[in-house]
Amino acid sequence: MTLSTSNTPVRIDSPGRRIVKQFIEDPVAVVGLVLFVLVALIAVAAPWIAPQNPYDLAQLDIMDSSLAPGESNFMTGQIYWLGTDQQGRDMLSAIMYGLRISLLVASISLGLAITIGTIVGVAAAYFGGRLDSFVMRVVDLQLSFPAILIALILLALLGRGVDKVILALVIVQWAYYARTVRSSAIVERRKDYIDAARCLALSDRRIMFRHLLPNCLPPLIVVATVQIAQAIALEATLSFLGVGVPITEPSLGLLIANGYDYLLSGVYWISLFPGIALVVTIVAINLVGDRLRDVLNPRLQK
């Protein structure tokens, strides 16, 4: 039995306002968002706020090799809060720069994958027929294989490099967006107003991007938050396995891999702290994504 609805008119908030209002009702999600903004700011500002440039060899002192957290440089007195690696590099600075590369790779690949996925998905839904079934076959085929396998094989064939990692992430991820966009666009496509827009002889492109696309945004945003966390983790994994970014541009994953060899001898900080930075970033995004999924899901709206 349903409780009857109110007979007094309710003030209707704009959707954006409602989403923000509901989002901030969950303190955990707000913490996640704040953390993520903080992480992003650190990544952007790394060259200006990092204690040293970890890749300027002139600033490194081999005497500082593998210092534990809190120890300081013998000469300058500079304190290494998170310790140093085997080359005497300040881990705090290395993490800030690593974060920068990790987020850069993830966000560029996210942007490209969303663009490609959206165009393909909307076109498949709008034109239907053979194009649609072909696209969906390819998407299904690709998604039936684990992302890490596809990325690993691509990079095994292509070799290392930031651009190659980005390419691999785009290839791995576009299918998720294509499927998401297509499934919401196809629901919208069947509605009468699209036929009406066609009768007005609006161009296909206009109908697709002005009418179909806005309706695909909520699920797209949810998938994007999940996928960016996945992309960051995948890039780190690939770099850890030695097929990702090159040593000259180390991301968090590569920093962790560098410290792996020293882990068993108790020099834990080289691996541990980049790992914590990585986890905080991913957890923050997942917390935001979890809340967004609840807020943007029309089925849960009462």
Add this chain to the structure above:
Amino acid sequence: MIVYLVRRLGQSILAIIAMAVLVFAGVYFIGNPVDVLINPEATQAEILATTQRLGLDKPLYEQFGIFIWNALHGDLGTSFVYGRPALEIILERLPATMELAVVALILSVGIGIPLGIWAGLRPNSLSGKTIMGGSILGFSLPNFWQGMLLILIFAVLLGWLPAGGRGETRAFLGMQVSFLTWDGLSHLLLPAINLALFKMSLIIRLTRANTREVCLQDYVKFARAKGLAGRRIVLVHVLKNIMIPVVTIIGLELGSMIAFAIVTETVFAWPGMGKLLIDSINLLDRPVIVAYLMLTVLIIVSINLMVDVIYSLLDPRIRLSEMKG
């Protein structure tokens, strides 16, 4: 049902052919196949001989035919490093990976489903929220780093378990397995837990969501109105309904576990085929890479096919409509 099975089988074969084309294209288009398939340290005469044997001097469609023909006969090339057929080397490593994946799957299902049901039945309780919070963490921890933490805690700090390797094995059904010896089991435990944790989080979340959905259904209320005990409602009425989506995911995850094992095997130096793949990538042993890929594709496609069959056996609505259709 038969019609359905035949149709699914056809789709699976199509998927394998598609992947074979892609692998072929990857090997033959990206770079010179002579470089890819022939040991760079080979002599000129060897290069010529292999070029002829693989038909690299023939037209492309003929080469593809030879590639498929050889693949069907189990010939996926010869390892540069070991000088033996690549497939043979991979198959030697298969039991270790399968053992790891299966044990991890059992762990993640055996722990994940009960925890997910518990959290789904009590979504607002402290225990339910704790389980969900834990699953977000398990979901977010990058697998390789999580493995390093496990090593740091249980091997380096506490010294309870070995940090890597496979330990003593014993023959079981014609395969060498670790779980029958104490030493093997202690080596198996950490990698299996590491591989299981991510999937466990996934299964917890899925089971919880499905449990909540099923609990709202009228038939659960009707079962209560019939006076059934809570245990029977959960174990029969709820469990049987959530098993349908959960089994689908579990099946698909077994395939991805074999791929995910690459990371775990690398971290724990577990001598499975994932570790072999990474070593081969580093050593540019391309025939082994190709063989790994083809074998994994075959395994994943077969698993997907099996999942579909189990799925249709579990859901009477599909089973019967497909039988008629």
Add this chain to the structure above:
Amino acid sequence: MNPLLQVTDLQTHFFTRDGVAKAVDGVSFTLEKGQVLGLVGESGSGKSVTGFSILGLVDPPGRITGGQILFDGTDLVAGGEPALRHLRGKRIAMIFQDPMMTLNPVLRIDTQMVETVRAHEDVSHAEALRRAREALVQVGISPPDERLKSYPHQFSGGMRQRVAIAIALLHKPDLIIADEPTTALDVTIQAQILSELQTLCATSGTALIWITHDLAVVSGLADRLAVMYAGRIIEEGPTAEVIARPRHPYTRGLIDSVPRGKRHGAMLTQIKGMTPSLLKLPKGCKFMPRCPRADRVCEAEPSLVPLTSERSVRCFHPHDDAEEVLQP
């Protein structure tokens, strides 16, 4: 002798984010053995929640916050879950509104029937199966052996409701609570189910609470009617009298809005306005904003006042006993 069921001042409230919804607010009625009570009201009036409250099946955020439900002398509210579980399905059975949703889609009919038998009686599987078969025959499902091995989706809606009724009858209960059991069915099937259930209850002496929004359905079936509005009973009495001479303006409005054959072409009257939100109920008489007879007096809360030994009404300005509505 005790009545079979005596509900006194039942309160079932839903604690939602927007406030407390008093879905059932002070409902009292009695039911004798073998009697049929029609519980009538619009959606949101609290009639279904009343039914679920008796069996203790109110889902969170709702819960019974007060009152007494005496079943054969024992208080179900105070008894709690263990006591209730042994009554559910055994002495009090329930039939739900939507037969498409009440049977578990992945379990065979025999499983769902046998488990009901064995939940309350320690009998063998074969014996339980025999009972299930008997119950199916009773509700006119044939061939029962073949049907027992079927899954719910192989049945039509009417057949599924018959199965649900067969499950309800398995233990020959003293009371069946039927929550709009025919609303989701085709009209012809509705009539069949209705008359079958009536016959089955009459022959076995089972009391019945028939929850419905449809006065026409219940008028031919119930011994007594209780009309609910906004969580309260606003009029109660023998069916024939309530239908012929409704005293409460709301009941009268309900009866006037049912189309009747002999007044072909006449305008149907309707009750103006909408059922109020349970979160924002008016002060005083809850029907006042929609009532043609309301005045200042109605700003106070009326109580359910007995008019005769059989009838009571919750209204300051009830219709006169002489004002008979036109009969079909």
